Amino acid sequence: MENKQSSTSLKAVIAVLAVLLVGSLVYIFKLSSDTEKVQTVLTTTVSEKESVLKDLEELKATYDTAIAENTSMSDELIQERDKVVSLMAEVKQSKGDLSAFKTKMNLLQNKMKALMAENEGLKKENTVVKAQRDSTTVVLNESKKYNEALVGQNDELAKVVEKGSKLTVLNIQSSAYKVRSSGKEIETDKAKRTNMLKISFTIAGNEIAKSGDKTYYVQVIDSKNNVLGQKKSENFDGKDLTYSFTSTVKYENKTVQVSENLSGKNFEKGTYFINVFDKGELVSKSSFDLK
Structure with a gap:
């Protein structure tokens, strides 16, 4: 159990x-x-x-x-x-x-x-604007170059006109004379007999030159480097010019013959130099000898 x-x-x-x-x-x-x-x-x-x-x-x-x-x-x-x-x-x-x-x-x-x-739309618009601007820039640059070329040509033309409008002084002639009390003039090449110099030059005709009174400063230097005549001085652009006499002519764009007498005494033997100035610029020169 x-x-x-x-x-x-x-x-x-x-x-x-x-x-x-x-x-x-x-x-x-x-x-x-x-x-x-x-x-x-x-x-x-x-x-x-x-x-x-x-x-x-x-x-x-x-x-x-x-x-x-x-x-x-x-x-x-x-x-x-x-x-x-x-x-x-x-x-x-x-x-x-x-x-x-x-x-x-x-x-x-x-x-x-x-x-x-x-943004893409704006970029495309900017591309178009840039292309237009570049095209405009090219046109402006070309115009600028053209204008600069014209200015250059005008400057050159102005220089040519300025140069062409200047008067040309030619054919400086110098002769020594013995002037008697009677007024008779006897040409000589002897320094001791000389009491007057006759100096002449030609101003060439120029149609584009400015007409009117024209004054030239004539400088005569003897063999001792002395300036003869009036020995006056003028200042041109900061430089002094001592001259023997001035000659003022009425210029009417036609050829003009200029003749001036320079009286004196005790002329030196040797070479004499004649310089013709238009204000302070030397425009012609020549020389002659006295025995």
């Missing part, structure tokens, strides 16, 4: 242990299943975050490229780029659902597409 009771108790214990074992196995299975689900959720969340961040990086790179082109939209592009950078920071810190961030990212992407289209 006792053996039968012991057997019954043992079976009861075994049954209880069996139930506990089955319960433990069910719990372990459920725990393992939940862990796998959590790992799957975490893996999915990390993958989505990386995908969102990658899209945001590309969006930022697009803005950086457009900003570097320095168009009139640069300020607006910088503001939108900063929004992308701010969203990237939020995504990196998030640990849960990313749907809200994806919605913001889609809005930023749509805004970027609109801004890029507008």
Whole structure:
């Protein structure tokens, strides 16, 4: 009887242990299943975050490229780029659902597409404007060169006219004379007999020269380097000119013969030099000898 009771108790214990074992196995299975689900959720969340961040990086790179082109939209592009950078920071810190961030990212992407289209339009307009400006610059440069050429030609022409309008003094002739008390003039080449020099020159005709009274300064220098005659001085452009006499003629664009007498005494033997000046400019010269 006792053996039968012991057997019954043992079976009861075994049954209880069996139930506990089955319960433990069910719990372990459920725990393992939940862990796998959590790992799957975490893996999915990390993958989505990386995908969102990658899209945001590309969006930022697009803005950086457009900003570097320095168009009139640069300020607006910088503001939108900063929004992308701010969203990237939020995504990196998030640990849960990313749907809200994806919605913001889609809005930023749509805004970027609109801004890029507008920026491209502006770039094309700028290209057209630049081409027109370059064309205008070329035309202006050509006009400037043409005007400079005309100015240069006018300057050269003015110089030619100025040069051509100057009067030419030719054929300086010098003769020594002995003038008697009766007024008779006897030509000589002896210094001791000379008491007057007769000096003449020709002013050539010039149609484009300015007509009117013309004064020349005549300088006669003897063999001792002395200026003969009046020995007066005039200053031209800071330089003094000592002259023997002046000769003023009425010039009417036709050839004019000029003749002047220079009286004196104690003429030196040797070579005499005659210089004719138009104000301070030497326009003709000659020389002669007395024995």
